[in-house]
Amino acid sequence: MTLKHVTIVGGGSAGWITAAYMNAVLNNDTQKTVEFTVIESPTRPRISVGEATVPTISHLLQTLKIDENDFMGGTGATFKQGIKFVNWLKQDDHTYYHPFDRRETGATGYRATRDWLKSDRSIPFAETVSVQPRLCDMNYSPKLAESGRYESPLTYAYHLDAERFADYLCTYAKSNGVRHIEEDVVEVTMAEDDRISAVITSSGKAIKADLFIDCTGFSSLLIGKKLGVGFKDYSQWLLCDRAVTMQIPYEHHYPGQIRPYTLSTALSAGWVWDIGLQDRRGVGYVYASAFLDDTSAEQALREYEGKHSADISCRTLKFSVGRREQFWVSNCVAIGLSAAFVEPLESTGINMIEFAAITLAEHFPYNNDFKPLAARYNKIMSNRFNDALSFINLHYCLSQRSDSAFWKEVQCQEHIMETVQERLDLWQLKRPSEADFDNHFILFNHINYEYILNGMNFMMSETGDHNIRPATVVPEVVLKNIELGATHLIPHDTWLQQNLGMKQYPTGK
Ligand SMILES: Cc1cc2nc3c(=O)[nH]c(=O)nc-3n(C[C@H](O)[C@H](O)[C@H](O)COP(=O)(O)OP(=O)(O)OC[C@H]3O[C@@H](n4cnc5c(N)ncnc54)[C@H](O)[C@@H]3O)c2cc1C
Known part of the structure; x- marks a missing residue:
């Protein structure tokens, strides 16, 4: 079998999950059938949000034979056992859980x-x-x-640092033979049969491949900008289109515990995520710009967080809810934010990427006959979306x-x-x-x-x-x-300190 070449443009979570997973399942120690290259811009930052996952992530990590504690240490991860919703039904401190178990x-x-x-x-x-x-x-x-x-008596996922997650998988993938080019893609060239023939980097290199995977995030460089695949807008169903985010290091303020769940609190024009990692919390107000301006959203997030947030900077992100009309066209597949985005509630972003990588590996076009595989892949992915x-x-x-x-x-x-x-x-x-x-x-x-x-x-x-x-x-x-759990389980922060060497912080500081 001739060696196939896959070029992934983009080195955020999508690019590195896809590279790491597909390289692991399509190749083995004795035989390499597919060679993977990731091209990552040194100047365009990753979106670096996406800190809550769902339990399927353990399938990814175990397939990659990654040591769990090494992963948690490397990504600042903590455990997530579900989501606690506050004030979603009425604004009267009503709460409910969506647990994993x-x-x-x-x-x-x-x-x-x-x-x-x-x-x-x-x-x-x-x-x-x-x-x-x-x-x-x-x-x-x-x-x-x-x-x-x-192993665990209870089902769990992780909260993790999105930037460190992508870095961790980058190091892993490179040590397993994935090529990494740190340059901008400045041009995409086409063959006569409507396939992408190469991507041209800022130093003028032409990187050819049999299959190109667009992981360029919201810029959607290949599938959107070059191939012109349209974006189906679903903002009618989900009105939120912005998020203002803030990271609070525990050195600055430690609330006294690390919640083993995501807290989701509804505010006047959306909701706030509240996620505790090993060294900081991340909070973000997801809101609808038609109902709240950016300044008021930031103010509301600061009020949510309290006085200690006064000197912490915020970042505002815009996003669109929707998906590409097709995820796979000709020899180009979009994965991650270039393909689709719903909104952060219920943490579907990273899961969609895992699922796309698994599905694409299963539908890998070994003989360059894309159409039937692409048709099936598109159907599966649009159902999932x-x-x-x-x-x-x-x-x-x-x-x-x-x-x-x-x-x-x-x-x-x-x-x-x-x-x-x-x-x-x-x-x-x-x-x-x-x-x-x-x-x-x-x-x-x-x-x-x-x-x-x-x-x-x-x-x-x-x-x-x-x-x-x-x-x-x-x-x-x-x-x-519950009684058994309360007798045998240990507090979340104690587990992190004992097993991962998490630092101890004074409460309220
Ligand atoms: C507000 C918000 C909150 C979210 N929260 C969650 C969550 O809690 N859980 C969850 O599962 N998901 C969440 N998501 C989704 C999650 O962030 C993404 O699914 C995930 O980070 C994947 O991003 P990505 O890799 O597609 O894009 P990015 O991280 O933006 O990466 C794009 C990559 O493409 C590169 N690039 C771009 N242009 C070029 C070019 N010309 N040449 C070379 N490289 C290029 C960039 O350098 C970068 O490496 C959230 C998303 C948003 C917007």
Whole structure:
């Protein structure tokens, strides 16, 4: 078999995940079938946000045979066991969790939603089916002190430093034979058959390849600018289009603990992410510019963070919600922000990249016949994108907030996706189940939907008008596991200190 050449333009998380993963699965120690080159601009910075992941990331890391503690140390990573939503339903300190774990399965798990809706709902739904909300509130690590690499009684993902993540994978990929060229791509040349023939770098090198992967972020240099593949705008379904972000080093202010979950707090025109790493927290207000100007957004983020944020600088980012009409055209595939972006809620960005790299490796065009492979790849990726879009759309349209123009607007019918409305109609009549999903390639299944629906008090019609409601019951198995967790797990920061050598910081400083 002749050696194939793949050139990836862009060295952010997308470029390096794709290079590291595809190089690992398409080549082996004795035989190299595909040679990978990553061209990364030394002058155009990565976007360097994207600090929350979902549990699928452990598949990526384990496929690469990366030592977990080395990875966590190298990327400043901490554990994430889900998301805690604050003030999404109403602005009254209402909270709910979307945890990764679901402990209560079998017959009682099957009845969980209906039983909970018929009860007085004095205990949040998630606490009746998962141990993680309670253990997260107690700031426990998902791992035991003695848990091995990638082992844990509880499902987890990571919070990580996006810049260090890309650097870590860059070092890894290079040590495994990926070529790295640190230059700008200034021109893209075409062959007669509408394929890209080469990319020209700032020093005049022509880098040829059989397949080009566009990982140039929002600039979308190859697939957008050169090949002219259009961008489908989905801002009708998700109104947020900006984020103002801030990083607070623990040397400056340490809040006394590191939350083992992402905190997502709704504000007047969007929501704030709050993520603790080993040496700093990252916060970001994701907002809709049609409802809030940049200065007011920054002010709101500073108010959220408190007085100690006064001398910390902020960064404002613009983004568009949508995707390329096609992800793979001719011999060019877009992965990462050049391909699509939903919005940061539910951390789908890095997962989409992992999924794209896995899917592309599986559909690798060994014989240069792109069309059937590209058609299938495009279908799979657009389904995956729609899955993320619908799931995030649901979070907004179930809100009952009426305290700002933004929250009133997101609840209007014109901003509720048809697929979401169809499911909501169905779920008034039956609990969500696997049968409601046609698509195999989804990230969010009925279990994820149940957490959001019940967290946001979405009623099934048969459960809405009962006057006499029994107290909510937490099943014995859940209670027992919470007790076990509280006995055997250790605080998140202690785990990080003991296993990764995280520094200790004085609280409040
Ligand atoms: C506000 C915000 C918050 C987010 N939060 C999350 C999150 O919590 N979780 C999550 O999973 N995802 C999140 N994402 C998405 C995540 O940030 C991205 O999916 C991820 O960082 C991948 O980015 P990228 O590599 O596609 O682009 P970038 O990081 O922008 O990288 C682009 C690369 O292309 C290079 N480049 C550009 N032009 C050229 C050129 N002409 N020549 C050579 N190189 C070039 C740049 O130098 C850079 O290396 C978030 C996104 C935003 C906007």
